[in-house]
Amino acid sequence: MNAGFANCDRPSASQGSSEPLIVLENIARIYGHGAAAVTALAGVDLSIVRSEFVAAVGPSGSGKSTFLNLIGCLDTPSSGRYRFKGIDTGTLDATGRALLRRTCIGFVFQRFHLIKRASALENVELPLLYQGVSHHVRRDAAAAMLAVVGLSQRMHSTPDKLSGGQQQRVAIARALVVRPDLLIADEPTGALDSVTGAEIVGLLKQLNREVGTTIVIVTHDPSVAKQAARTIRFVDGHVMQGCVNDGCGSGT
Amino acid sequence: MTVVVQAHDILRLAVSGLRRNAFRSMLAALGIAIGVGAMVAVVTIGRGSSAKVGEQLDQLGAQLLALRVGQDARGGQGAQIEAKPLTYADVEAVRQFRSELQAIAPVASQSVRVASRQANWVAAVTGADNDFLVAKKWRLVKGRAFSDREMRSGSNVCIIGATVHERLFGGDVAVGETIRVKTVSCEVIGVLGRRGQSGLSQDDDNTVIMPLANYQRRVLGSRDIQSIVVLVRQGIDTSLMKNRLEELMRERRRIDEGQEDNFHVLEMRQVADAMAETSRTLTALLTAVAAISVLVGGIGIMNIMLASVADRTSEIGVRLAIGALPRQILAQVLAEAVFLAAAGGLAGIVVGLGLAAVARLWLQIPLVVDPAVVLLSLAASAGIGMLFGYLPAARAAQLDPAEAIRRE
Numbered sequence: 048m049n050a051g052f053a054n055c056d057r058p059s060a061s062q063g064s065s066e067p068l069i070v071l072e073n074i075a076r077i078y079g080h081g082a083a084a085v086t087a088l089a090g091v092d093l094s095i096v097r098s099e100f101v102a103a104v105g106p107s108g109s110g111k112s113t114f115l116n117l118i119g120c121l122d123t124p125s126s127g128r129y130r131f132k133g134i135d136t137g138t139l140d141a142t143g144r145a146l147l148r149r150t151c152i153g154f155v156f157q158r159f160h161l162i163k164r165a166s167a168l169e170n171v172e173l174p175l176l177y178q179g180v181s182h183h184v185r186r187d188a189a190a191a192m193l194a195v196v197g198l199s200q201r202m203h204s205t206p207d208k209l210s211g212g213q214q215q216r217v218a219i220a221r222a223l224v225v226r227p228d229l230l231i232a233d234e235p236t237g238a239l240d241s242v243t244g245a246e247i248v249g250l251l252k253q254l255n256r257e258v259g260t261t262i263v264i265v266t267h268d269p270s271v272a273k274q275a276a277r278t279i280r281f282v283d284g285h286v287m288q289g290c291v292n293d294g295c296g297s298g299t
Numbered sequence: 300m301t302v303v304v305q306a307h308d309i310l311r312l313a314v315s316g317l318r319r320n321a322f323r324s325m326l327a328a329l330g331i332a333i334g335v336g337a338m339v340a341v342v343t344i345g346r347g348s349s350a351k352v353g354e355q356l357d358q359l360g361a362q363l364l365a366l367r368v369g370q371d372a373r374g375g376q377g378a379q380i381e382a383k384p385l386t387y388a389d390v391e392a393v394r395q396f397r398s399e400l401q402a403i404a405p406v407a408s409q410s411v412r413v414a415s416r417q418a419n420w421v422a423a424v425t426g427a428d429n430d431f432l433v434a435k436k437w438r439l440v441k442g443r444a445f446s447d448r449e450m451r452s453g454s455n456v457c458i459i460g461a462t463v464h465e466r467l468f469g470g471d472v473a474v475g476e477t478i479r480v481k482t483v484s485c486e487v488i489g490v491l492g493r494r495g496q497s498g499l500s501q502d503d504d505n506t507v508i509m510p511l512a513n514y515q516r517r518v519l520g521s522r523d524i525q526s527i528v529v530l531v532r533q534g535i536d537t538s539l540m541k542n543r544l545e546e547l548m549r550e551r552r553r554i555d556e557g558q559e560d561n562f563h564v565l566e567m568r569q570v571a572d573a574m575a576e577t578s579r580t581l582t583a584l585l586t587a588v589a590a591i592s593v594l595v596g597g598i599g600i601m602n603i604m605l606a607s608v609a610d611r612t613s614e615i616g617v618r619l620a621i622g623a624l625p626r627q628i629l630a631q632v633l634a635e636a637v638f639l640a641a642a643g644g645l646a647g648i649v650v651g652l653g654l655a656a657v658a659r660l661w662l663q664i665p666l667v668v669d670p671a672v673v674l675l676s677l678a679a680s681a682g683i684g685m686l687f688g689y690l691p692a693a694r695a696a697q698l699d700p701a702e703a704i705r706r707e
């Protein structure tokens with residue numbers, strides 16, 4: 048892909064030489080104030096290195112979605128320090144976080160969240176459009192990324208003409224078109240049947256393996272979590288550490 | 300790192316945003332369209348009527364003065380002072396200004412029934428001389444003016460206006476025919492060109508002009524002169540001439556210092572100025588009302604944009620997550636509002652000019668399309684969009700992406 052735009056594959060001056068991609072130090076996230084305050088995350092320490100494939104699991108309300116929003120720079124912690132690529136994200140304002148997201152982080156959502164009136168191609172182009180990439184360059188990049196996810200034939204279809212699995216493939220292409228360091232997927236198989244879900248997870252694994260993109264997915268589905276190299280289990284805002292592959296059954 | 304998005308990309312996003320709810324978008328633009336339409340129509344019609352006054356002034360003569368007995372009725376002053384008519388001696392006295400005046404025309408006039416063989420009709424019958432035609436810049440389309448012999452001997456000849464020509468002869472050949480004015484028969488020697496209705500005078504075309512002496516003797520029954528119409532030479536100030544005429548007449552009519560005049564000098568230029576002023580004031584007032592409706596249209600746009608942003612909360616959250624900067628979201632929503640308002644404004648300009656074109660036929664005024672008015676209306680519409688789009692746009696830009704995405 049010979050794209051003339053900024054992306055995260057380039058070495059960043061601010062990036063530490065061997066520091067993990069994601070470093071969370073005593074991160075807490077509390078919603079509301081006073082008596083109505085709800086603690087979503089209570090002092091999480093965690094790091095994720097480049098090219099990891101991590102699954103975050105846990106019951107509803109355990110804090111895994113909050114964790115995803117925080118590492119995706121969609122949300123800011125109430126306390127603690129979050130370093131992404133060596134950058135202390137606490138020093139960034141809303142625009143700074145948006146600038147980080149646009150080049151370094153891709154998002155895939157449970158309900159796909161494609162722009163309804165736009166074609167698959169236009170949806171995939173969108174992140175590049177916001178980066179100010181010229182029309183023909185982003186068109187080529189988007190078409191190439193759709194080919195990677197196996198949707199070359201459906202480039203000009205709008206989301207309502209695509210199946211759930213196809214829509215999620217478009218969403219993955221949209222997330223990866225900027226060649227991010229990190230792909231975040233919030234229940235990517237939650238709205239799909241098991242066969243299609245398995246295909247999507249397979250695609251993510253393949254991308255992780257071939258492109259080296261770091262992937263963090265939140266899932267309720269144990270069979271999906273099993274595919275990840277490492278599982279992080281959330282319970283009541285805490286992380287049960289040290290779970291590799293499917294060795295987390297004990298919950299210690 | 301490039302952070303600018305090409306303007307046409309933002310515009311394309313804005314247009315696709317508006318197309319999400321095309322009907323609602325159209326309604327929002329309608330308010331602006333109506334306001335701008337009213338504004339453009341009012342201003343254009345106002346310009347047209349001003350232009351017409353100017354045209355008439357050119358036609359009737361900006362250099363025209365009329366000396367009349369009695370007070371100027373236009374001020375709404377009290378009871379008319381008993382005024383003796385003008386005399387030939389007064390006319391002779393005015394002739395001392397011959398070097399400043401191009402034409403000096405003593406006139407007497409009244410409404411009289413006139414008849415041809417086919418029809419009869421009431422017209423303004425005027426006793427005058429050829430100077431009257433010069434002063435009023437009147438062209439003959441048929442026949443000729445009065446000869447010196449006719450003026451002196453008081454022959455029974457007359458020149459008829461276009462309306463009289465139409466009414467008495469149905470527009471057929473009139474020169475050489477005889478008409479009856481009151482009880483006097485006279486031969487038509489000329490037909491005047493049509494001048495048209497004017498705001499400055501009554502239907503000038505409904506007229507029959509006879510030699511003054513003849514008119515006085517046969518129709519009026521006295522040697523009174525009602526007014527003296529004078530045409531001031533080009534380059535000489537009409538107000539100055541007006542003052543000199545007033546001075547002369549006060550002296551001749553023995554009006555003491557401090558006593559009210561029992562005559563007045565009408566300055567055509569002033570009449571026109573007063574009319575233009577009235578027209579300007581009315582235009583300004585109506586424009587202000589129309590401008591208020593444009594503002595109301597702006598509030599309509601803000602309302603729609605707020606609703607549209609609320610509807611798209613989730614989508615905006617996704618856009619923020621996948622790479623839109625807050626200021627790009629701001630630009631998109633702002634562009635939507637400006638686009639709506641400008642489209643409304645454009646429609647309003649078309650409608651307003653259409654209304655003015657219709658009014659032109661109705662009011663018989665010229666259509667004066669001022670490009671400045673068109674451009675200003677468009678700029679004002681866009682400005683209104685910017686102003687009232689800002690709040691919704693800022694609201695969209697400040698959305699918390701994590702929370703916005705979850706909203707459906």
